[in-house]
Amino acid sequence: MINEPIPKSELPATGGGFLSFATLVNVLASATKTNEKLDALTHYFSYAEDHDKVWVIALFSGRRPKRIVSSSLLSLWCCGLANLPLWLYEESYHTVGDLAETIALLLPEKNEQAIQPQSLSYFLEQFVQLEKAADETKKSFITHCWMQMNRDERFVFNKLLTGGFRIGVSQKMMVNALAKTVKANPSVIAHRISGKWDPSTTAFEELLNEHASAADASKPYPFYLAYALDEEPASLGDTKDWQAEWKWDGIRGQIIKRNNELFVWSRGEELITEKFPEYFPLKELLPDGIVIDGEILAYRHTAAAANGFHGAVLPFAILQTRIGRKNISRKQLSGAPVAFFAYDLIEYNYEDQRKRPLSERRLLLEDIVAVVNNAGLQLSPVISFNNWNELKSLRETSRALNAEGVMLKRKASAYQVGRKVGDWWKWKIDPLTIDAVMVYAQKGHGRRSNLYTDYTFAVKDDDKLVTFTKAYSGLTDKEFAQVDAFVKRNSIEKFGPVRTVKPELVFEIAFEGIAASNRHKSGVALRFPRILRWRHDKKADEINTLSDLKKLLEVYGK
Amino acid sequence: MEPLILFTNKGLYCSAGNFYIDPWKPVANAVITHAHSDHAKPGHEKYLCHRFTKPLLQARLGPNYYQSVEWNETVFINGVKISLHPAGHIIGSSQIRLEYNDEVWVVSGDYKTADDGLSTAFEPVRCHVFITESTFGLPIYKWQPQEEIYNNVRKWILENKQQNKTSVLIAYSLGKAQRLLKALEPLNETVYLHGAIWNMHQAVLSAGFTLPAVERITPETGKEKWKGAIVIAPPGADGSPWMKRFDPCETGVCSGWMQVRGNARRRNTDAGFALSDHADWEGLLTAVKATGALKVFVTHGFQSAFSRYLNETGIESAEVKTEYGNDEEEPPGLAPEQSEQIKEEHGL
Structure with missing residues (x-):
């Protein structure tokens, strides 16, 4: 039965394999409290095999293997095994509301004995290998797997196949559990597992080893995220302690230049360098060993200056025409031009700047953007204001600039990891x-x-x-x-x-x-x-x- | 010729006999399949039901004119031959067999095909026309053997006890609660009952059943008793301030709806046990086939899917709208208050 709790005493002490990962997922999916989830993950990291752990880190940080089979093929194969008409499968799917679970519930009882218990990494690496195989080969592998599994295992197996793994475990929670297990600082862990690495070829030790991870020049920093300001800004105290900027409606990103190579990351930890030719000149213009936090925005450059910058930020809908496209046509480039609006300086001269106060980072950032002097890199302007009421009325003009409101950042703030209360606030306009x-x-x-x-x-x-x-x-x-x-x-x-x-x-x-x-x-x-x-x-x-x-x-x- | 049973806005009506089966509006003569509130409404002049159902109706509906019969006992109303047959859903639950002019119709009421040891095992009855429920009429509903589920419930309780937590089982007061009491007997522990379940417990005892010893929860019950104890409470109590007294506790919802994860998550329950008093997909199909019926009407549940499937497998079928269950396809848990009770009876 799917929702039944698995008594903690039954979790295996060591090793595990796929069954213990399935058990973990079931505990995570049925747990109602964050601490229970954290405990279950920590426990898993303490006994699972290293290679499986690497894959768990990959799964919960958005590094799934490519999807190898469509939902409709999976549905067809399931109908075949369960001897059901497709319409009945669809009725069932719309009632369950989850493809992986629907299939797990509909398949007949298992009738094949597994030759040996498989590991999580075995299945995932099979998926990688089958990526370019014929549908018949995939079908044979998947249906054999199904018929060797119980309902819980099938559910998890299908989740791996279909990619969607939303069971209330954030990357942050996974990082915290991992940090607890290896007794390290969560922000150190978050940094080490960021960037480009392949779970098939990366060893657990290597992934968490400081020297090895430092070698990856593309590695971004975890973003510092703001909370929504629900109270009046007067509650924040003296206006002199605060820097105000527009809250832009684009894609948060980081531009990195290290070893004379340029990398652009989105907040979703996706490497998107190739999508934005506008940024290519920055490879020459930026100093080496630098990481800038900012917003990818559709932006048309003009000669006249207004609102602290030349040109105009365009609506998100325009930027959307550029997302999801690998090859950008000339027409798209001119119809939806893009710039990077710099917010913050995270690394300079290969040195981590995050502990320095914002006011110092900002000065340095302003200098750098001025020296680069390229339309592709803009400085997100600071809004000058004398009192909170003035800022409040300026905020009302956000929509005309295609901004969503105002950001408030404490001038003395360090650049923190993840969403933290206190120093950075987003103050959005009413919808x-x-x-x-x-x-x-x-x-x-x-x-x-x-x-x-x-x-x-x-x-x-x-x-x-x-x-x-x-x-x-x-x-x-x-x-x-x-x-x-x-x-x-x-x-x-x-x-x-x-x-x-x-x-x-x-x-x-x-x-x-x-x-x-x-x-x-x-x-x-x-x-x-x-x-x-x-x-x-x-x-x-x-x-x-x-x-x-x-x-x-x-x-x-x- | 007029069909033996008509589907009217008051309920299933037998015009030849001038009586209704499980009517939802007040009528003169009502034949009642079982004591759940969506099937046994107040306000009828006369009730005909099984002997075990009578004390349950008295407890719920108060004094009325009740006529009770045994299973397979024949009664005639205006020349229509009536008999009741075990439906296996809850104590006293019956299928209603009608015979007139050599034609036999059977109304299933709610039923399950597995024998729970309390409700008297479901008896397949041959007929020409069968009217079946379809609460869990989709192939995703495939129950585990009940002994396995009971085992899981008991393991869960022991696990909670080790951590000094109270185990609060959420179960409908008539049917599921008594079934659970039997399942918990091997643990040899006092089981504490919510008042609503205690009331039904008394009614079941008065029907002549023996049940394990229990203790009623009152405002005076000492707090020290809850550490590691077992409690059974109705769905209405789940999430209410009444539950606070059991902290720290774990809740376990016992319902067929727990088969699907999303329902358990919506209930925010710690554990879900897919223990149902309704037939699963295979159970429904087996029951329908065993009747040998040429025509099958499908009521409350996934009636359109189940009926379509029957038609495609060569059994003539049609769906029928009734006021049983709450409404088509609705699982319990997010119910508007006014239909809370009906809802509980259907899913839980």
């Missing part, structure tokens, strides 16, 4: 909102399994309703239950997993940005749409109209 009616509903995933929680919303256009966005978050569990009950009582038609619903429930939808889109019926695409609140006080004929939406597009969508 744009629109009142809309729910028209379609679909069952959710994960803890929303078998519950209608994914909704599509519409605005009015004369006597018609026009859908314009989906939103999945923003309601409490109790509200979701009420909407779920409404959907079940008021569904009109069923199209596969989607139900059309009587247009009656009104919600206020919040979003961060709006852009024109010809892929959407409404002609607009929203950025970060979510449900702000359920408008029990409004009827369906009191919602906003398509022309309201178009007005927002005119004001904010340029």
